[in-house]
Amino acid sequence: MVEHHSNNTILITGGAGFIGSNFIPYFLDKHPDIKVVNLDLLTYAGSLKNLEEVEKHPNYTFIKGDICDDLLVKNLFEKYNITGVINFAAESHVDNSIDSPRQFIKTNIEGTFNLLENARIFWKGKNNRFHHISTDEVYGSLGENGFFTEESSYKPNSPYSASKASSDFLVRSYYHTYGMNVVTSNCSNNYGPKQHDEKLIPTIIRSAINGVKIPIYGNGKNIRDWLFVNDHCVGIDSIYHKGKAGETYLLGGNNEYDNLTIAMKICDILDHKMLNKNSSFSDQIQFVEDRLGHDFRYAIDASKITKELNWKALEKFDSGLEKTVDWYLNKYQL
Numbered sequence: 001m002v003e004h005h006s007n008n009t010i011l012i013t014g015g016a017g018f019i020g021s022n023f024i025p026y027f028l029d030k031h032p033d034i035k036v037v038n039l040d041l042l043t044y045a046g047s048l049k050n051l052e053e054v055e056k057h058p059n060y061t062f063i064k065g066d067i068c069d070d071l072l073v074k075n076l077f078e079k080y081n082i083t084g085v086i087n088f089a090a091e092s093h094v095d096n097s098i099d100s101p102r103q104f105i106k107t108n109i110e111g112t113f114n115l116l117e118n119a120r121i122f123w124k125g126k127n128n129r130f131h132h133i134s135t136d137e138v139y140g141s142l143g144e145n146g147f148f149t150e151e152s153s154y155k156p157n158s159p160y161s162a163s164k165a166s167s168d169f170l171v172r173s174y175y176h177t178y179g180m181n182v183v184t185s186n187c188s189n190n191y192g193p194k195q196h197d198e199k200l201i202p203t204i205i206r207s208a209i210n211g212v213k214i215p216i217y218g219n220g221k222n223i224r225d226w227l228f229v230n231d232h233c234v235g236i237d238s239i240y241h242k243g244k245a246g247e248t249y250l251l252g253g254n255n256e257y258d259n260l261t262i263a264m265k266i267c268d269i270l271d272h273k274m275l276n277k278n279s280s281f282s283d284q285i286q287f288v289e290d291r292l293g294h295d296f297r298y299a300i301d302a303s304k305i306t307k308e309l310n311w312k313a314l315e316k317f318d319s320g321l322e323k324t325v326d327w328y329l330n331k332y333q334l
Contacts, residue, residue, distance in 0.1 A: 012088065016048055017046045043091075068106060084240070090111075187227055188225035190232055194327075195229075201321075204262065226255040228320035231313040265318070
C-alpha cells in the first residue's frame with residue numbers, strides 16, 4: 001500500500017501526452033490532498049493544451065524536462081519531496097520505432113532506469129510507490145483465440161514493444177533486488193479525447209473530414225482490444241493506491257475489433273453527424289502496405305484486476321467512439 005505523508009507529492013512523468021493528460025485532471029479532482037508534479041519534455045506527442053483545465057490548479061506544477069536527465073530528476077525529488085511516481089513517459093508509436101529506434105531505447109529504457117534509481121536513492125527504503133505504465137504489446141501477437149494474462153510470456157516484436165518490455169523488467173528487478181514498492185500495469189489500445197493525430201482513430205477521423213484517403217494497413221483484419229482512456233485512468237488510480245507491491249495488472253476494455261471495422265464505425269458516425277447523405281466517408285478507405293512485423297491480434301484477460309481491485313471497463317465501445325469523434329470535431333471546429 002502507498003504511505004500517506006503530510007506532504008504527499010507524486011511525480012507524474014509524460015503527463016502532457018494522451019493518457020497522462022486525461023489522468024492528471026481526474027487524479028487532482030479525486031485526490032485534493034495530493035500534489036502533482038508533471039515532468040514532460042513536450043516532444044511532438046505532448047501538448048500543454050491538453051492540460052489547460054489544470055494549469056492554475058493549486059496542487060499542480062509543470063516542469064519541462066527529460067526523464068533521462070539525472071540531475072534534473074534528482075533535483076525534483078529533493079525540491080518537491082516526491083513521495084510517489086507514476087511513469088507514463090514513453091515513446092509509443094510503433095511506426096516511428098521501426099524508422100528511428102534509438103530514441104525509444106533511450107527514453108523507454110534509460111529514462112525508466114533513471115527514475116527508478118533516483119527514487120531508490122531518495123526514498124532510502126521507504127515504502128513509497130512507483131507505478132510503471134506499460135502496454136500489452138510486450139506479449140507479442142495472439143492468434144485468433146486466447147488472451148494475454150499476467151502470466152503470459154514476453155514476446156515483443158517491434159523496437160517499441162522491446163523497449164517497453166525492457167523497462168518492465170527493470171521495474172521488476174527493483175522489486176526483487178531492492179524491495180522497492182513497484183507495480184506495473186499493461187493496457188490494451190487506448191482511445192478517447194486528446195490522443196495524438198498520428199494514432200489510428202484520430203487518423204481515420206482527420207482523413208475522413210479532410211477528404212483524403214483513410215489509410216488502413218494490409219487487409220484491415222488486424223485486431224486490437226480497445227480501452228476508453230477514462231476507464232484506464234480509474235484503473236491506474238486503483239492500482240497506484242491499492243495494488244499489491246511487485247505485481248502486474250492487465251487492463252483491457254473487452255472490445256475486440258479489427259481495424260477495418262473501426263474505420264467503418266467512425267465513418268458511419270461521421271456520416272450521421274455531418275449529414276453526409278450523397279456518399280459515405282467509407283468511400284475514402286484505402287488499403288496501404290502493411291506495417292513491418294505487424295502483430296495480428298491483441299486481447300486482454302482483465303479478470304485479475306477485476307477480482308483483486310474491483311475494476312472493470314465501463315464505457316461501451318460505440319458510446320466511447322462517439323465521444324471521441326465529438327471531441328475531434330470540436331477540436332477541428334466542425
